[in-house]
Amino acid sequence: MAKVFEKPKALTGKPNHYCPGCTHGIVHRLVAEAIDDLGIRENTVGVAPVGCAVLAYEYFNVDMHEAAHGRAPAVATGIKRVLPDNVVFTYQGDGDLASIGTAEIVHAANRGEKLTTIFINNAIYGMTGGQMAPTSLLGQVTATSPYGRSAETEGHPIRMSEMLATIEGTAYVERVSLHDIKNILKAKKAIKKAFEVQIAGKGFAMVEILSTCPTNWGMAPAEALKWVKDNMIPYYPLGVKKEVV
Amino acid sequence: MAKVLMKGNEAIAEAAIQAGCRYFFGYPITPQNEIPAYMAKMLPKVGGSFIQAESEVSAINMVYGAAGAGGRVMTSSSSPGISLKQEGISYIAGAELPCLIVNIVRGGPGLGGIQPAQSDYFQAVKGGGHGDYRVVVLAPAGIQEMADLVIDAFDIADRYRNPVMIMGDGMLGQMMEPVEFAKKEVTISEKPWATIGNKEGKPRNIINSLFLDTQDMENHVLKLFEKYKEIEKNEVRVECYNCEDAEIIIAAYGTTARIAKNVIQKAGAQGIKVGLIRPITLWPFPTDVFKKWAEADHVKSFLTVEMSMGQMIEDVRLSIKDTKPVHFYGRTGGMVPLPGDLLKEIIKIRGEK
Amino acid sequence: MAQELIISGFGGQGVMSMGQLLTYAGMLEGKNVSWLPSYGPEMRGGTAYCSVIITEEMVGSPIVNEATAVIAMNLPSMERFERTVNPGGLLIVNSSLVNKKADRTDIDVCYVPANEIADELGNTRVANMVILGAFLQKTRAVSEDSIIESLKGVLGSSKEHLIPLNREALKRGTQSVNP
Ligand SMILES: Cc1ncc(C[n+]2csc(CCOP(=O)(O)OP(=O)(O)O)c2C)c(N)n1
Numbered sequence: 200m201a202k203v204f205e206k207p208k209a210l211t212g213k214p215n216h217y218c219p220g221c222t223h224g225i226v227h228r229l230v231a232e233a234i235d236d237l238g239i240r241e242n243t244v245g246v247a248p249v250g251c252a253v254l255a256y257e258y259f260n261v262d263m264h265e266a267a268h269g270r271a272p273a274v275a276t277g278i279k280r281v282l283p284d285n286v287v288f289t290y291q292g293d294g295d296l297a298s299i300g301t302a303e304i305v306h307a308a309n310r311g312e313k314l315t316t317i318f319i320n321n322a323i324y325g326m327t328g329g330q331m332a333p334t335s336l337l338g339q340v341t342a343t344s345p346y347g348r349s350a351e352t353e354g355h356p357i358r359m360s361e362m363l364a365t366i367e368g369t370a371y372v373e374r375v376s377l378h379d380i381k382n383i384l385k386a387k388k389a390i391k392k393a394f395e396v397q398i399a400g401k402g403f404a405m406v407e408i409l410s411t412c413p414t415n416w417g418m419a420p421a422e423a424l425k426w427v428k429d430n431m432i433p434y435y436p437l438g439v440k441k442e443v444v
Numbered sequence: 445m446a447k448v449l450m451k452g453n454e455a456i457a458e459a460a461i462q463a464g465c466r467y468f469f470g471y472p473i474t475p476q477n478e479i480p481a482y483m484a485k486m487l488p489k490v491g492g493s494f495i496q497a498e499s500e501v502s503a504i505n506m507v508y509g510a511a512g513a514g515g516r517v518m519t520s521s522s523s524p525g526i527s528l529k530q531e532g533i534s535y536i537a538g539a540e541l542p543c544l545i546v547n548i549v550r551g552g553p554g555l556g557g558i559q560p561a562q563s564d565y566f567q568a569v570k571g572g573g574h575g576d577y578r579v580v581v582l583a584p585a586g587i588q589e590m591a592d593l594v595i596d597a598f599d600i601a602d603r604y605r606n607p608v609m610i611m612g613d614g615m616l617g618q619m620m621e622p623v624e625f626a627k628k629e630v631t632i633s634e635k636p637w638a639t640i641g642n643k644e645g646k647p648r649n650i651i652n653s654l655f656l657d658t659q660d661m662e663n664h665v666l667k668l669f670e671k672y673k674e675i676e677k678n679e680v681r682v683e684c685y686n687c688e689d690a691e692i693i694i695a696a697y698g699t700t701a702r703i704a705k706n707v708i709q710k711a712g713a714q715g716i717k718v719g720l721i722r723p724i725t726l727w728p729f730p731t732d733v734f735k736k737w738a739e740a741d742h743v744k745s746f747l748t749v750e751m752s753m754g755q756m757i758e759d760v761r762l763s764i765k766d767t768k769p770v771h772f773y774g775r776t777g778g779m780v781p782l783p784g785d786l787l788k789e790i791i792k793i794r795g796e797k
Numbered sequence: 798m799a800q801e802l803i804i805s806g807f808g809g810q811g812v813m814s815m816g817q818l819l820t821y822a823g824m825l826e827g828k829n830v831s832w833l834p835s836y837g838p839e840m841r842g843g844t845a846y847c848s849v850i851i852t853e854e855m856v857g858s859p860i861v862n863e864a865t866a867v868i869a870m871n872l873p874s875m876e877r878f879e880r881t882v883n884p885g886g887l888l889i890v891n892s893s894l895v896n897k898k899a900d901r902t903d904i905d906v907c908y909v910p911a912n913e914i915a916d917e918l919g920n921t922r923v924a925n926m927v928i929l930g931a932f933l934q935k936t937r938a939v940s941e942d943s944i945i946e947s948l949k950g951v952l953g954s955s956k957e958h959l960i961p962l963n964r965e966a967l968k969r970g971t972q973s974v975n976p
């Protein structure tokens with residue numbers, strides 16, 4: 200039991216700025232635990248996004264690089280080409296990865312870059328105050344879809360994991376959720392696997408994590424977790440989308 | 445219509461709708477998010493179209509397309525997003541299309557911060573994108589002026605077939621002041637050059653900025669610059685405040701001009717005569733007005749005040765050809781000058797002479 | 798007298814809307830006004846504040862660095878803004894949430910148990926109206942009628958039924974301090 204509450208070495212321990220009940224904090228911990236478990240802390244370089252996790256460089260106790268909005272996979276590619284023996288990961292939100300940075304993520308995967316991407320899908324733009332994300336669900340009301348997202352004008356929510364699974368260079372993609380303990384443990388395993396795939400040199404690896412934004416969803420944290428289970432999972436089925444063995 | 449209390453960002457959006465703008469393409473970024481939010485709500489009600497694009501690059505190219513098709517169109521963003529739009533702005537200027545671009549400036553470079561700044565002056569007035577071109581840049585200093593300039597901006601854009609930029613900052617975007625919308629009839633001029641389908645017997649319309657033949661390219665740029673000369677002749681806007689007997693003239697626009705006005709009153713109370721030249725058009729720059737006041741004997745020096753390390757100061761110095769000293773006071777990175785500090789600077793300058 | 802005021806509290810205490818009401822009321826009375834919010838990530842859980850200017854003169858900078866009055870709805874707000882009150886100026890403290898006295902002796906300090914009074918009225922959320930009442934009593938910056946008039950504009954017809962509660966909260970605030 201005691202071990203659970205210990206601070207992972209790969210976290211600085213600086214109190215984070217996330218809203219109460221936000222799942223960004225949980226994911227930080229899971230990523231740090233995976234880094235600790237694999238003993239790669241001193242060999243890892245992380246790339247922070249532009250989004251609520253923009254300050255990830257304050258929290259991960261590894262060398263970090265702050266990228267422009269959406270460009271983390273390109274920045275990570277540059278880092279990896281200089282340091283092929285290091286472990287390089289990006290941590291990106293759905294606006295960062297699935298909107299402005301679609302080209303970068305698709306082509307990093309397509310080149311089979313040996314990178315690990317942690318993709319936080321919370322179906323909204325958190326940092327900028329609750330605008331529609333490409334992953335927002337149909338009917339979801341946001342600051343820029345005040346009448347609810349409509350397929351007619353905004354298109355359908357984008358399933359990045361399924362899309363990236365079709366790419367040759369992708370070695371591993373899994374979608375996980377954080378809505379209960381059982382799923383958090385699964386998420387932890389998936390994150391660790393995504394690092395192992397990179398270390399084994401198999402290709403691009405990504406874990407999509409269904410997450411919450413209680414603040415901009417206008418929900419209490421528990422209610423938000425239930426919303427993930429009831430609304431997000433039916434549209435974003437969990438599981439391994441691709442694994443090269 | 446009665447006065448209402450509005451944020452600068454909301455006033456921009458409402459004014460655009462009243463000016464007949466029906467197309468908005470943007471991407472979220474602080475501190476301008478109220479503009480797209482307002483447009484997302486209101487445009488569908490007036491038969492318009494709002495799209496949150498996948499990026500600023502995409503948004504400005506939607507503007508390029510819509511403008512070419514003859515739509516009254518705009519986009520808005522803040523500094524890092526405006527950097528991404530520069531490619532599109534260069535194409536729009538090259539293809540001679542009208543549109544409005546709003547920049548609610550924040551501190552930089554890089555990701556920077558989200559607090560007000562004026563450090564995108566060079567980018568706005570000296571090009572920004574590649575090539576020989578100009579963008580008309582309007583710099584409001586209050587919410588009423590913001591609304592009024594939006595309406596004028598669309599007309600200027602149409603008249604000269606040129607992109608127009610409104611440059612505010614985080615403070616002007618977020619603050620509220622009373623604003624009144626003078627319900628003007630909007631008349632949007634004909635756009636015979638728009639690509640709306642080639643009607644039998646009419647020449648085809650092509651929106652383009654490619655000129656592989658060097659002579660053609662040069663001729664095109666020369667034609668653009670003929671147009672820019674007209675704009676420089678007709679569109680300069682400037683406010684002069686307390687200049688008649690000033691010994692020091694402050695040059696400032698937007699937010700810093702507001703602060704300057706406070707300080708001018710305080711200085712006046714201490715017997716120091718300070719005036720203000722407030723460019724409302726940053727391009728075309730009010731060169732002649734600066735020249736005129738520089739020739740006045742009572743004016744001993746100029747003081748440029750900016751929320752940057754000093755960008756507009758270059759235009760002030762060029763305008764007066766350094767015939768009088770041009771001092772500088774600025775804060776940057778999201779810091780706004782304090783009236784007290786500016787007053788100290790004025791007292792210091794006065795002691796120096 | 799020109800009012801240059803800072804209203805500060807937690808996000809959710811209604812400090813922004815209190816400032817807007819005051820600004821709106823000033824506008825209705827034909828004065829020159831401005832309202833400037835703090836913005837950014839600071840809003841999450843931290844202190845949110847706005848600067849309000851109501852004056853017969855021109856409004857230059859909307860930023861208030863030297864305040865004629867500060868309303869502090871919580872402790873961090875008092876700690877941050879007590880020093881910005883001009884000598885002889887006014888500090889109104891929500892004593893329901895701040896159990897500390899101000900350090901300054903050169904200013905007028907009023908302690909208003911705004912949350913308690915609001916609770917007595919059956920709705921904690923009108924604590925901001927209570928403290929606004931106290932501010933009006935001290936400064937006469939705008940009339941109560943103008944505030945109610947602005948409130949009608951802000952609430953819209955669907956929430957007209959909330960007007961009597963707000964009016965009562967204002968009144969109780971007025972009575973909580975000496976003019
Ligand atoms: C070029 C550019 N455009 C826009 C922004 C503004 N911006 C900051 S974060 C963000 C989106 C955040 O959403 P997401 O990636 O989903 O992450 P979350 O905040 O939800 O974790 C945007 C649009 C920016 N910083 N740079």
Ligand code: SF4
Nearest residue numbers: 217218221251325412
């Ligand atoms: S805004 Fe949303 S995503 Fe951002 S920290 Fe708060 S809850 Fe998390």
